[in-house]
Amino acid sequence: MSSILTNNGAMVALQTLKSVNKNLEMTQNAISTGKDVATAKDNSAVWAISKVMESDVQGFNAIKDSLALGESTVAVARNASETVTDLLTQMKEKIVAAQEDNVDRGKINDDVTALRDQIASVVGAAQFNGLNLVDGSAGTASILSSLDRDSSGAVNSSSISVASQDLSIGGYTAKGVLAGSGGATTDNDVAGFTMDKAGGSGDIVIDSSTDNFEVGDSVSIRVGDQDVSYTIQASDLDPSGTYDDAYTDAFVAVGLKNQVDALGITGVAVDYDSGSPNTLSFTTGTATAGADADQDITVTAQFTNAGSGGLGALSSIDVSTDAGAAAALGTIETLIDTSIDAAAAFGSAQGRIETQQDFVSKLTDSFKSGIGSMVDADMEETSARLQALQVQQQLATQSLSIANQAPQSILSLFR
Structure with a gap:
């Protein structure tokens, strides 16, 4: 039966063309984006899984940076420990030479002292981004190393702990000998104050009445961005024996004053x-011109307790005498x-x-590959599908055209 009101063939052809066009649009989107699942409507379950994995990839990229920073910090500490080991080995060579009676122990002792100062310099400079793992001040450093996701989706972070090693010759402590005034804030190891450029004042009090100074102890003062220090010598102790x-x-006070004066800080x-x-x-306010006359000045003081560091025994090494040389060897x-253990750690x-x-x-x-296998388009397959759909589109269009012309044949029945 033919009808001019209902064209079933055209309706079937139209639905086929719509289906082909829809599939063709999806294929073209896959070619444009490179993904079969580009949005949640494409496949909500796969899209959700891929997004969780992508967030983990971003987290692990941040962990890479953390590990790189941590590795650099530890590398600096290891290099410093190895350098200290080399310097101590050189010092041992000097100490062994001092065991002979017919050598100039005074000159050898000068070399030992120079090596000790170099060790202190290496330890003080062995910091990366402000963290020093060899001067005994850092404790344990935690380096972010992983993100662990369990079956419920909960995420926990993991860290690698790196214990610091104390290769310092002296540790910092207040020891009750320092006090700062002039609006000072004093913590366990630093006394200080800040003076206004227009005219300010403050005092550093040096008082060892409660904790006696020992040979090798030192007091350092920073004025602005310049440092001076004074180390206690045997001759500085009271010759009376008490x-x-x-x-x-x-x-100490006079020695520090002379050094501060020598800095020549304007104002x-x-x-x-x-x-x-x-x-x-x-x-402050003692000058009206100069590099430092137009800025506030901070003064801090710090006490170094000789012999309190991991290499504190270096302070007592003295090979200028036969007994000292013998004791230094042990x-x-x-x-x-100690330094070898630190380097190994x-x-x-x-x-x-x-x-x-x-x-x-x-x-x-691996995460990136997994995400790709879920959401990326297979371009070879997509290309073949595009070719097939383009042919189907042409055929569906031709079929619809034929179906739309069918009612025209009914006119011949009425001629």
């Missing part, structure tokens, strides 16, 4: 008061073992970090 804090404190003056306790009084062996930690870096890199690549 410790007199005022006697020793005077040497800052320091005076010495020999009263009990010994006091250094700082004032001491240096212990110190070399950092080497082990660095190796672990590098292994984790390699694992995270491979894990990230």
Whole structure:
């Protein structure tokens, strides 16, 4: 039966053409984006899984940066430990030479002292981004190493712990000998204050009446961005045999004042008061021109306790005498073992970090491959599908055209 009101053939052809056009649009989108699942409407379950995995990939990229920072920090500490080991080995060579009676022990002792100062310099400079793992101040450093996702979707972070090693010769402590005034804030190891450029003042009090100075102890002062320090010598102690804090404190105060004066900081003056306790009084506003006359000045003081660090025994090494040279030989062996243990510990930690870096890199690549297998389009298959759909579109269009012309044949029945 033919009808001019209902063209079933045209309706079938139209639905076929719509279906072909829809599939063709999806194929063209896959070619444009490179993905079979580009949005949640394409496949909500696969899209959701891929987005979770993509967020993990971004997290692991951040972990790569954390591991790189941690690896660099540990590498600096390891290099410093190895350098200290080399310097201690050189020192051992000097100490062994000092065992002979017919050598100039004074000159050898000077070499030992120079090596000790170099060790202190290496330890002080061995920091990366402000973190020093060899001066005994850092404790344990935690390096972010992984993100762990369990079956419920909860995420926890993992870290690699790196214990610091104390290769310092002296540790920082207040020891009760320092006090700052002039609006000072004082913590466990630093006394200080800030002076206004227009005219300010403050005092650094040096008072060892409660905790006696020892040979090798030192006090350092920073004025603005410049440092000076004074180290206690045997001659600074009271020759009477009974410790007199005022006697020793005077040497420290005067020594520090002379060094601060030598800095020549414009707009800052320091005076010495020999009263009990010994006091250094700082004032600003003493000049109207110069590099430092137009800025506030911060003054801080810090005490170094000789012999309190991991290599503190270096402070007592003195090969200028036969007895000192003999004692130093046993001491240096212990110190070399300490530095070797530190280098080995950092080497082990660095190796672990590098292994984790390699694992995270491979894990990230695996995640990316997994995401790609779920959402990326197979371009060979998509190309073949495009060709087929284009032919289907042409055929469906031709079929619809034929179906639309069918009612025209009915007119011939009425001629």
